[in-house]
Amino acid sequence: MNGMKWTRRGDVHIVRLIALAVLWLAFMAIFKFGKFFTAISFQTMGEQFPEFGLMALGVMLCMITGGIDLSVVGVANFAAITAGLLLKALAAEGDLPGYGIPLAILAGIAIGAAAGAFNGLLVSKIKIPPILATLGSYELFNGIAIVLTKGKAVSKIPMAYSDLVAGKIFGALPVQLVIFVVVAAFVGFLLSRTTYGPKLYMLGTSERAARFSGLKNDRLLIKTYTLSGICAALGGLVMLANYNSARAEYGAVYTLQCVLIVVLGGVSPTGGKGKLSGVLLAILVLQILSSGLNRFPEINSFFIPLIWGGVLLMVMVLDYFTEKGQRA
Amino acid sequence: MVKKLSRRNETYITLVALALCAVIQIRSGQFFTPNNLVDLASALIVPGLFAIGAFMVIISGGIDVSFPALASLSVYATTKFLLNINYQGGILVPILIALALGAILGAVNGFLISWFSLPALIVTLGTASVFKGVMQGALNSTQLAVIPPGMDAFGKSALFVAQNAESGLTSRMPVAALFLIATLLLAYLVLRYTMYGRGLYAIGGNEISAYRAGFSVKWIKFLLYVAVGMIASLAGLVRVCMMGQCHPTNMLGMEMMIIAGVVLGGTAITGGAGSLTGCMLGTILIVIVQNSMILLGIPTFWQGFAVGLLIIIGTGVSAMQVSRAGAHRAAKGAPQVSRTAKGVPQ
Numbered sequence: 001m002n003g004m005k006w007t008r009r010g011d012v013h014i015v016r017l018i019a020l021a022v023l024w025l026a027f028m029a030i031f032k033f034g035k036f037f038t039a040i041s042f043q044t045m046g047e048q049f050p051e052f053g054l055m056a057l058g059v060m061l062c063m064i065t066g067g068i069d070l071s072v073v074g075v076a077n078f079a080a081i082t083a084g085l086l087l088k089a090l091a092a093e094g095d096l097p098g099y100g101i102p103l104a105i106l107a108g109i110a111i112g113a114a115a116g117a118f119n120g121l122l123v124s125k126i127k128i129p130p131i132l133a134t135l136g137s138y139e140l141f142n143g144i145a146i147v148l149t150k151g152k153a154v155s156k157i158p159m160a161y162s163d164l165v166a167g168k169i170f171g172a173l174p175v176q177l178v179i180f181v182v183v184a185a186f187v188g189f190l191l192s193r194t195t196y197g198p199k200l201y202m203l204g205t206s207e208r209a210a211r212f213s214g215l216k217n218d219r220l221l222i223k224t225y226t227l228s229g230i231c232a233a234l235g236g237l238v239m240l241a242n243y244n245s246a247r248a249e250y251g252a253v254y255t256l257q258c259v260l261i262v263v264l265g266g267v268s269p270t271g272g273k274g275k276l277s278g279v280l281l282a283i284l285v286l287q288i289l290s291s292g293l294n295r296f297p298e299i300n301s302f303f304i305p306l307i308w309g310g311v312l313l314m315v316m317v318l319d320y321f322t323e324k325g326q327r328a
Numbered sequence: 329m330v331k332k333l334s335r336r337n338e339t340y341i342t343l344v345a346l347a348l349c350a351v352i353q354i355r356s357g358q359f360f361t362p363n364n365l366v367d368l369a370s371a372l373i374v375p376g377l378f379a380i381g382a383f384m385v386i387i388s389g390g391i392d393v394s395f396p397a398l399a400s401l402s403v404y405a406t407t408k409f410l411l412n413i414n415y416q417g418g419i420l421v422p423i424l425i426a427l428a429l430g431a432i433l434g435a436v437n438g439f440l441i442s443w444f445s446l447p448a449l450i451v452t453l454g455t456a457s458v459f460k461g462v463m464q465g466a467l468n469s470t471q472l473a474v475i476p477p478g479m480d481a482f483g484k485s486a487l488f489v490a491q492n493a494e495s496g497l498t499s500r501m502p503v504a505a506l507f508l509i510a511t512l513l514l515a516y517l518v519l520r521y522t523m524y525g526r527g528l529y530a531i532g533g534n535e536i537s538a539y540r541a542g543f544s545v546k547w548i549k550f551l552l553y554v555a556v557g558m559i560a561s562l563a564g565l566v567r568v569c570m571m572g573q574c575h576p577t578n579m580l581g582m583e584m585m586i587i588a589g590v591v592l593g594g595t596a597i598t599g600g601a602g603s604l605t606g607c608m609l610g611t612i613l614i615v616i617v618q619n620s621m622i623l624l625g626i627p628t629f630w631q632g633f634a635v636g637l638l639i640i641i642g643t644g645v646s647a648m649q650v651s652r653a654g655a656h657r658a659a660k661g662a663p664q665v666s667r668t669a670k671g672v673p674q
Binding site for chain 2: 122128129132133137269270300303304312
């Protein structure tokens with residue numbers, strides 16, 4: 001019965017997203033066909049959305065547990081800066097050694113995992129509400145990133161890194177997109193083919209019921225926030241490749257955007273509900289929306305936070321009415 | 329028992345603040361000088377006002393991260409409008425306009441949070457973004473180097489002036505300090521002696537119980553966000569007057585520092601417990617940390633790190649007290665109250 005309910009609810013979200021995407025694509029087809037429907041335009045989208053898409057996957061996992069991870073952008077920048085500084089240091093004496101890039105990527109991922117585990121500890125062991133824990137750790141990671149760089153950008157990173165991560169497979173397929181697909185497939189595998197998924201939904205539905213049925217809630221939370229940290233770090237590494245530099249201020253709008261994606265994709269902020277497919281669709285819809293908006297130079301870019309915030313609030317109010325309709 | 333805990337927390341925070349003052353005094357010899365103390369007090373006005381608003385929201389079990397954006401928008405709109413009509417009068421009209429705008433913007437938050445029972449964090453993240461978008465997109469905000477003369481005069485007027493005997497530096501105590509004192513007094517009276525104030529604590533303790541006890545949860549929450557919008561607008565206006573110019577975006581991002589101060593002062597992050605005294609003490613601690621890094625010779629880029637650390641320690645201590653109090657209550661056999669009341673039954 002309960003299972004039925006959230007499938008139906010998920011479907012409402014997916015239908016709504018598909019309708020939005022179709023409407024927007026039709027709108028773009030009418031007004032900016034030549035500029036929007038080109039291979040290059042879609043290729044660019046495939047390079048851009050993995051940045052926040054990867055972060056959103058982590059936020060989704062945390063929100064299914066009834067928590068949230070607002071530190072993703074801080075983790076991403078922290079990881080990107082660490083990797084960037086490491087690459088520069090390795091390349092300081094001439095050429096970048098062969099192990100340089102894998103080492104930098106591993107270091108970034110390790111930073112992400114450590115930062116995520118730290119969040120998980122704060123949430124599970126010290127029992128700080130996830131909102132405050134991750135807002136606080138965002139300040140902390142961002143602070144560390146500023147201290148590491150003295151507030152400046154890390155630039156002049158060896159081009160080999162960018163060539164690899166921001167490259168194209170067969171000259172067409174962006175590597176960033178491949179990274180995203182692999183991570184999304186892995187998350188999908190965890191959620192649907194392992195016991196991790198059901199446990200996560202159970203914890204999100206009722207923390208107490210999960211505890212009484214013998215789940216190790218603390219370990220599950222730490223694992224989830226660690227995963228979120230790793231996803232965020234990968235997002236940061238993609239950003240490092242895309243901009244070929246790293247800075248503590250990069251991606252500041254992504255925090256809200258990730259929350260927006262996850263809520264838009266049908267994950268309930270109170271936990272226990274939501275599907276990967278909805279979130280993936282929401283990521284794509286948001287990317288075509290923002291790419292489309294970019295084709296209208298007359299729209300001031302300052303309107304974008306207004307649009308994102310407005311859409312987020314509207315979706316939440318719509319959700320309220322759909323849920324109310326179902327309850328009646 | 330909650331009272332005892334919070335009292336302990338306040339003594340503890342006072343001790344930390346005093347220890348910090350002593351360290352700064354020893355390292356720089358400049359802390360306990362009249363002008364530094366007056367500088368600190370005047371730096372406290374704006375965060376103090378914000379903190380009162382954030383405190384009331386946290387007491388009710390909610391959270392508001394939109395107040396800096398709300399204040400920026402309403403103050404920018406007020407200043408811009410007054411400049412456009414070439415307003416020459418006193419401070420009263422700007423205050424009234426800012427309060428009215430703050431009430432309207434706060435009502436947006438309150439409406440979404442109380443009528444649709446949506447999570448306060450996500451709503452305020454959304455409205456913060458909308459307020460920012462309206463200010464920068466629709467109003468096309470730019471830095472206003474000149475503000476109406478009435479506001480400027482108010483910002484520069486002083487209650488008294490303190491002078492450092494050694495260096496000869498002087499510092500003014502702005503008249504705006506009276507606003508902080510008045511708001512503090514009002515909030516104290518409301519929280520302590522009115523049914524409304526008790527209702528805020530009751531909702532924060534347990535929303536469902538408060539509802540069954542006969543509190544009109546929706547109205548209490550709605551009016552709370554309206555009031556917080558007004559307080560935030562007032563704080564923003566005071567800040568613009570004191571700076572003598574309107575920089576639309578430089579208040580954004582203050583929310584975490586303010587929330588950190590409130591929580592450091594022993595306010596339960598889950599709502600229902602906390603005192604205004606603690607809230608002000610926590611804010612003072614944060615202001616001292618921020619303002620004294622220069623005196624200690626620490627580069628300012630450490631500030632984010634220090635604030636983040638303070639937030640985590642502050643919320644951590646508070647969270648551990650809440651769970652210890654919960655465990656204590658459970659051990660005594662009293663019914664355990666769910667900390668995650670998700671909404672009032674329809």
